[in-house]
Amino acid sequence: MDGQAYTLLLGNVMHATVEAIGSFDLVLPTGLIIVLDNCHFAPTITRGVVSISHLVDNGYIHTFTNYDMHDLYLNVSSIYNVSNKRAKHALDSTHLWHCRLGHIKKKRMEKLQRDGILQPTHDESLEKCKSCITASREGASYFITFTDDFNHYGYIYLMKHKHEVFETFKVFQNEVENQLGKKIKVIRSYRGGEYLSYEFVNHMKSYGIVSQLTPPYTPQHNGVFERRNRTLLDMVLSMINLTTLPKSFWGYALEFAVHILNMVPTKKVDKTSYEICHGKAPKLSYLRV
Template identity: 30%
Template sequence: MNKLVKGNLVRGLPSKLFKNDQTCVACQKGKQHRASCKSKTVSSISQPLHMLHMDLFGPTFVKSLMKKMYCLVVTDDYSRFSWVFFLATKDETSGILKSFITGVENLIDQRVKVIRCDNGTEFKNKEMNQFCERKGIKREFSVARTPQQNGVAERKNRTLIEAARTMLADSKLPTTFWAEAVNTACYVQNRVLVTKPHNKTPYELFLGRKPALGFMRPFGCPVTILNTIDHLGKFDGKADEGFFVGYSINSKAFRVFNSRTRIVEENLHVQFSENTPNIAGSGPNWLFDIDALTKSMNYKPVVAGNQSNGNAGTKACDDAGKARMETVPGKDYILLPLWTADPPFSQSSKSSPDAGFKPSGDDEKKVTEEPGKEGGDYCSREGR
């Protein structure tokens, strides 16, 4: 309005200064939006474990190999070093956090002072309240339905999920390996990402030494695993085939999926075939039991009523016909002759009513030679 009056762009407006005091309720109902949550340009955290960001994502549509459906992601504010934990239910969150905080404080001789998370019941319950009061940990909660206030944890979740999705697509492994992919993505990103303010990796900022990367291999590449468990004969194969799915956290070993035993094991005696391309569905019976996967996905088969394939429809009809024939109850048949123009009964039968019916020569021949011919000669009735 002020521009219109000042520039004399319209006629009929009074020559005065219009002021907007933001008291129009109608305008707020039509134009109000969410408040902005600006990130800090300079971090006020100067040491590891001073503040931990944490969030839980899930449930996933497909269970992992260990029947997990949730993932807890914890990120250190100073170093951006991250940890991931996999859960079957949300009730396990409190116990995992208590063990993790106690162990990580003992690892680097620092104390956790602040925890920032959302208002989920997995973080806001009686068990966590008592633990934080005993340890003297301050908790900061984001406002309900405002995930941007917990932006560090939310961004870390997105980064890990996108990396895991890319790894699964490249390796052509099924979605049941999502937990192994997320764990490997977190392990690698802790050693390769660069934190801007310090220009160092999270691993170096948190543990004080530079990480080594010479042992890393492509996720999902085919491997041969030396069998050191079973008692082998002199001419039995010494190695099993499998796929590389990650790194061990507690030892210097590789995590590999054994296609023969169908379990994930940690083994150091592994030979990698990095130049061998992966083919989806390769190997005997692929990598998992399809019945177990179907149950984990709560999938129920649906029988289609119409078949686009003519042969398939014919086969289905034949099978249905066979099933009906097996379930039809027993039937009694009465054979009747084909009526002709000649009198059906002879004179002898008329004279003696008890003599019964005797078919003629042609009719008797039809009965003995063609009992199953369909021509209207015989008819049947059920239940008689």
């Protein structure tokens, strides 16, 4: 059967052209012959793959007896390579780092490459990242972010209730003063009730912190906050969509997204926020996906 009009979507988000569709006799080392129906022949795919779950549905039982497996990554489909003893990650290096860095935009990837933090490549697969395309602004319950206006270094804290904002701010204040030896001088926020409570206002006055409140219904006056939170939620959804992890893992993904943003370039500063804050370039080699 001619299959020129068909293509297969591969694990690295590339497409392979199907030239024929039909039956295939799979001969196992034991001599057993399994007739596979609806097989797709794509010459550009160098290894044959078969759906284990489809075989099980047809009465077959498959047992894994070779435990010499390493470089094993989470597989979100029901497709396994039955001819290879080693499960390998098929993503190209550019897309792999795109995933490791929480699906940051292409321009940030290119800046990391120009600065020598990542190896330069000429791959265009970032334009086809399915996780980025399908990401939407759904998301988290309660969290609060603080961003240094000088170096754009970000902090994030998860909360069960909105009334925890004041106590969370004190934790943030202690962290900044103890770790960086700096004093908070100005807090810019929208006119949310959690920032206007009697105890919060008195606390800022006692520490000499100036409160800058944006006008009502003008999020553009606090653009750093708005853009950062939107970016974080997009990154979290992209990372969650890439895996089979439950939505309850959003908190870990959110904290990791902030960690990533601190280590990648921004439009406002020449160096990464991490480098400005800590005086040395970030190391990305430990990131995995």
